[in-house]
Amino acid sequence: MRRVYMDHAAGMPIDQRVLEAMLPTFTRNYGNPSSVHSFGSEAQKAINEARSKVAELIRAEKGEDVVFTSGGTESNNVAIRGVAYRNRDKGNHLIASSIEHMSVINTCKDLSKQGFNVTYLPVDEYGVVDVQALGEEITDKTILVSVMYANGEIGTIEPIREIGEIVRDKGSCFHVDAVAAAGQIPIDVREEGIDLLSLSSNDMYGPRGVGALYVKAGTRLQPIIHGGGQERGLRSGTENLPGIVGMGKAAELAKAEMKSEAERLKRMRDGFIKGVLDSVPESFLNGHPTKRLPNNVSVRFNYVEGESIILSLDMEGVACSSGSACTSKTLEPSHVLLATGLKHEEAHGSLLFTLGRQNTAEDVEYVLGLLPGIVRRLRKMSPLTPKELIV
Amino acid sequence: MYSERVMDHFRNPRNMGEIQDADGVGTVGNPVCGDLMTIYIKVKDDRIDDIKFKTFGCGAAIATSSMITELAKGKTLEDAMKITRADVAESLGGLPPIKMHCSNLAADGLHEAIKEYRKRKGTEK
Numbered sequence: 444m445r446r447v448y449m450d451h452a453a454g455m456p457i458d459q460r461v462l463e464a465m466l467p468t469f470t471r472n473y474g475n476p477s478s479v480h481s482f483g484s485e486a487q488k489a490i491n492e493a494r495s496k497v498a499e500l501i502r503a504e505k506g507e508d509v510v511f512t513s514g515g516t517e518s519n520n521v522a523i524r525g526v527a528y529r530n531r532d533k534g535n536h537l538i539a540s541s542i543e544h545m546s547v548i549n550t551c552k553d554l555s556k557q558g559f560n561v562t563y564l565p566v567d568e569y570g571v572v573d574v575q576a577l578g579e580e581i582t583d584k585t586i587l588v589s590v591m592y593a594n595g596e597i598g599t600i601e602p603i604r605e606i607g608e609i610v611r612d613k614g615s616c617f618h619v620d621a622v623a624a625a626g627q628i629p630i631d632v633r634e635e636g637i638d639l640l641s642l643s644s645n646d647m648y649g650p651r652g653v654g655a656l657y658v659k660a661g662t663r664l665q666p667i668i669h670g671g672g673q674e675r676g677l678r679s680g681t682e683n684l685p686g687i688v689g690m691g692k693a694a695e696l697a698k699a700e701m702k703s704e705a706e707r708l709k710r711m712r713d714g715f716i717k718g719v720l721d722s723v724p725e726s727f728l729n730g731h732p733t734k735r736l737p738n739n740v741s742v743r744f745n746y747v748e749g750e751s752i753i754l755s756l757d758m759e760g761v762a763c764s765s766g767s768a769c770t771s772k773t774l775e776p777s778h779v780l781l782a783t784g785l786k787h788e789e790a791h792g793s794l795l796f797t798l799g800r801q802n803t804a805e806d807v808e809y810v811l812g813l814l815p816g817i818v819r820r821l822r823k824m825s826p827l828t829p830k831e832l833i834v
Numbered sequence: 835m836y837s838e839r840v841m842d843h844f845r846n847p848r849n850m851g852e853i854q855d856a857d858g859v860g861t862v863g864n865p866v867c868g869d870l871m872t873i874y875i876k877v878k879d880d881r882i883d884d885i886k887f888k889t890f891g892c893g894a895a896i897a898t899s900s901m902i903t904e905l906a907k908g909k910t911l912e913d914a915m916k917i918t919r920a921d922v923a924e925s926l927g928g929l930p931p932i933k934m935h936c937s938n939l940a941a942d943g944l945h946e947a948i949k950e951y952r953k954r955k956g957t958e959k
Binding site for chain 1: 836867
């Protein structure tokens with residue numbers, strides 16, 4: 444059976460070239476960068492190179508601005524908690540968008556229990572953060588604003604530069620979760636007024652268990668993990684050498700291939716979206732039609748539930764995701780879809796395809812050939828489907 | 835994630851559809867929660883002569899609906915009332931723990947249909 448993987452937001456394969464770059468660190472160049480001997484300095488050199496490559500991907504001034512972590516979730520925790528704890532004397536107000544990743548939302552919720560006040564910014568029907576609301580909510584007591592570069596569930600790219608200006612004018616600190624965006628679209632931390640930026644290696648074809656946090660020089664954070672003082676004291680613990688080298692290589696490749704790959708993905712994405720909307724009645728696009736990640740196809744269908752579509756596609760070898768409660772551990776539908784104004788029952792019928800380097804136009808054709816029939820079959824089963832839709 | 839038997843019922847649901855002149859109809863669940871099912875029964879000599887379902891929901895919701903129709907068909911109303919959620923889950927070779935409460939509604943749907951039939955019959959007399 445043909446197998447088509449279109450769930451890259453959930454997990455990505457490692458690029459073969461990344462794997463090859465990592466291999467020597469397991470058996471030959473395995474020293475601890477803190478060691479004085481040549482094994483140590485070789486490892487240190489490899490880490491510094493990786494740091495520079497990650498810095499180049501996001502146009503940071505220098506490699507030293509990059510701190511390696513265990514992934515996007517840790518980067519978000521280090522950034523948000525780090526700023527909050529360090530700046531308690533300045534204020535206790537944080538602002539985050541209502542469609543942030545759970546690693547931001549739940550960190551903010553935890554900080555609320557510790558005496559911080561958090562304001563969640565609304566988004567419009569496309570998932571674009573309300574910039575005017577930010578202007579109204581931000582005060583001298585606001586110590587951090589956290590808005591994601593782009594949302595991985597609905598693909599919407601946020602007005603980061605505009606937000607960055609408002610935050611800078613107020614003298615607050617701007618954190619951006621760029622896990623979904625990095626490697627797909629250009630990021631320029633200096634031009635866009637970003638103080639802290641979270642990255643994940645696996646979201647750009649690097650290994651799992653490694654991520655990074657860009658920390659603009661002069662941004663003061665209180666560490667949350669204490670130990671031997673690695674990573675400028677912000678992330679103690681012996682460096683994950685294979686992971687870091689892999690992430691460096693992944694960043695290098697993403698930067699070099701971004702332009703051509705984004706063009707290719709956008710063509711597939713737009714054909715895919717049009718194909719779905721044209722062939723399935725009462726189907727809709729989630730997220731913004733144009734300010735959209737190149738790999739994101741987020742759609743929804745009335746009268747059917749997402750998990751049952753996933754299972755049906757899986758039987759044909761196709762892998763994708765849904766924002767339905769039935770596919771979440773909390774039995775709540777996606778907070779992102781609800782924030783865009785969808786009703787629960789609409790969110791249940793959502794389906795997310797995230798394309799990747801290995802997908803081809805034939806893969807899209809294959810899925811488009813299956814989807815109308817699957818939705819028709821499930822609608823026939825559903826007591827919600829109006830009679831005229833059942834043929 | 836799901837057992838083979840759940841997937842079998844999801845793939846080939848038994849007794850899917852509506853009974854136009856049903857003697858009893860039971861609807862349980864809520865589209866807001868993501869699961870809604872309707873069970874239709876035809877009753878003859880106090881037995882379930884025919885049964886069909888329509889379901890909006892996840893794989894577990896569809897498989898449990900299909901399974902309840904198999905379990906209930908031919909049973910007396912009294913015996914059908916005794917079929918529990920646990921019976922349905924067990925007949926399917928188990929359900930993921932998280933699905934045991936939200937999507938395992940089919941037994942409730944059957945019981946609602948029988949109650950509705952009894953109510954109709956009571957008022958007809």
